[in-house]
Amino acid sequence: MFYLAADGAGTTGNALVTFLPFIAMFALLYFLLIRPQQKRTKARNMLLANLKKGDKVTTIGGLHGTILEITDDTVVLRVNDATKLTFERSAINAVTTAAQSAAE
Template sequence: MLNFTATTNAAGGGLQLIIMMVLMFAVFYFLLIRPQQKRQKEHRNLLNSLKKGDKVVTIGGLHGTITEVMDDTVVLRVNDVTKLTFNRSSISAVSPRESAEDKA
């Protein structure tokens, strides 16, 4: 009489390990990797859509209005006199534009 339960359990344990590893990868993909890729794509689109007159915030927290857009840099007007040049990648957000009706 041979006892096959030991070999059956060992083979089943290996299959369970593989299934658990696949499930762990799926969880990491949907909770970590995919949302990060989506944020990167949105930020890349934001940087490509910058135009003169946009009010922006830099990664350092500086608020300003774009006066000039070049290939990989932008010039921000911080106040009436001060203009600063930044890399496009240092822009973190675009503030909503105020319309003429909002100002009145």
């Protein structure tokens, strides 16, 4: 069934044909899985880096609040008039309304 080339002249072409499906699968996985995940991670890191006082946010647990204080690691949210809660900065899931800047 299988024939071996006696002089080895056809091995370069055969190696390329052999590895082509693996290369195509890696490219497909890269564009369908790896690259979109990198984009989501980059967008989340930008969101967390751009948090500021006055932003209305939602936590990963679904709690809505307004940022009162922010440090490198923690965020203090005002949930209602009397309740302040401290969260890790990474617990912020989304900014629902950005704080108005002083220029506006």
